[in-house]
Amino acid sequence: MKHLLQIADLGADGIDEVLRVADTFAEVNRRAIPKVQALRGKTVVSLFFEDSTRTRLSFETAARRLGADVLTFAAGSSSVKKGESLRDTVQTIDALGADAFVVRHASSGVPHQVSTWTEGSVVNAGDGWHEHPTQALLDAYTIRERLGGFAGRRIAIVGDIRHSRVARSNVAAFSALGAEVTLVAPPTLMPPSTEGWPAELSHNLEAVLPKMDVVYLLRVQRERATEALFPSLREYTAHFGLTAARAAMLPAGALIMHPGPMNRGVEIAADVADAENAVITQQVANGLSVRMAVLYLLLGSGVDLAA
């Protein structure tokens, strides 16, 4: 594997491999000195054109724990403001000797474009509405850790599917691993077409909750109401928010997940977010091991992990 641009680049076997390698790094991360030298001498550039401190820190920490050098490019304080084109920015940094670019951009497809302009590997750290593959991998890791596997598991993804890169990656990953995915949202928050999507659709959260092993809530942005996608956050919460009463409809042992940052009181009630079966902070913790696994598989083939 040269790049990780979308979950389809991995397939079921590739996802399994990432999760297996992530197990190894989870063990590393429990050590007193959580560091290996698997990527020593490699340079990883984090190229974040969109602010996302948590994702950037997760990737940069992952790279450092593998022994890589990390260059941080923050678009806000850089040449982008001086009118430099995306291609020129990438090729300039490429000339510094980057082995991998971790790319975050508000526009769908930028990691694809970057991959055509550099010899290095490209990891998509979230592009527009398109994909956020490492989020899906850490979600899959968390589910596997808690439920043991995916075969026959039912997972509901609830909320603003239309604008969600997390949803696109998760549908691809969860279904590849054998889960049955149901998308739950008002029709205005569904993608215009779900032709070919391996998922069921529902507009009724309460009807699907009793059958689910996982309910995965997406962040709902306030500005969607001004685009007439729903009348108000209040009405959204009334029909699609995971309230305590609705959480009680889940079967025992079902997981509650969220990619963060949460809007407590909107898509998820505060007490539900803190419930025992909510694994939201574990998702964040697993992100580190999974991102180490991705960087290692892209850059470190042949390196002995035990070293």
Add this chain to the structure above:
Amino acid sequence: MPRENELVIRGGTVVDATGSRRADVAIRNGAVAEIGESLDARNVLDASGCIVAPGLVDLHTHLRQPGREEAETVETGSRAAALGGFTAVVAMPNTEPAIDSAAVVREVKELARTALCDVFPAGAITVGREGTTLSPMAEMAELGVRLFTDDGAGVQDSRLMRRALEYARGLGVTLAQHCEDAALARGAHMHEGAWSSRLGIPGMPSEAETVMVQRDIELVRLTGAPIHFLHLSTAGSLKAVAAAKADGLPVTAEVAPHHFTLTDACCAGYDATFKVNPPLRTDADVAAVIDAVRAGEVDAIATDHAPHAPETKDAPFDQAPPGMLGLETALALSLEVLGLPTDRVFALLSWQPAVIAGVAHEHGGPIAKGRPANLCVVDPSAGWVVDPRHLASRSRNTPYAGRSLTGLVRHTVLRGEPVVIDGEAQR
């Protein structure tokens, strides 16, 4: 003793609206002097195995001048046109400033004096193409402007569009509409459907085009003024136009080659070369465009040649400008893809658009004694490969890079002057 012919196009098959015949064409003083066998002249263009047709007429060219000379100029665009077999192009008014006054019409005409094809500026319907105030159409019509359009955008205000149609009727000019409902298309960068949903790119539904086509058909019914629909791309639009024609309404329609050769699947790699307005549609729309052309429901093939400087297309898909080159590939694609007899392809690219553009007295044939010698010579069986580096346009944004095409423009003659000989521009 007859005066000497300046040029003979020898050994070709002459094709025009009156039919097809093997003949040589002799040219004198910029006009066709004689059509016959074994004609002679000081200069001879070989046309053996070729079609000799009236020069092509493009209803939809963006020459970008004034204002966007880094993307194209009248000179470079007209060279691309001549190499594509065109002897006349209608220059779209979305320049900077817009062609919305006699002054800018004069400027474009002045720039076009040394062009390699005739350039007919279209005027804007509204001042600055802003969709709020009627432009001075009469003063532009006095300078010969025959088509008016806010191309790049449609006239959104139904009341204003009604008034524009009524006013245009009085001037004997035609309005041309870029059909796109701005509210339905807001924020969109490609066709809305399975591909936009997968790629996470905001899409515009087909209906953004179709609702404006249908509105304008009703306004034509109301006002009696003619309208020309630019670059129709959806099955629904073409159906509506066919129905309007059946009702006897004065509507004409053009389609662009990219809408009968490419689909929204081309956007899968996020290459903004494939970003265009109206957007590339579905397989079903492509089939509908081809069917409508074959059924005679489409009046013209127009290129929507839209040059953009390379750096602007190296941007994220949702930040790159829409548009693709078309002048140098339109004829070959039309010959290859539509499955029509050659004379019908030339009808769609030459004499039918010449009538819509109001230039049929100079362009589009027929090839007859005394007519202006605006001609193209095409080898319909010669193959070539599209190489963006070898296009005459100042820009490189062809979606057909690397594609093998059949149908090659050998020579182009503008008022008797061979501006293209053996595929090489002469100036």
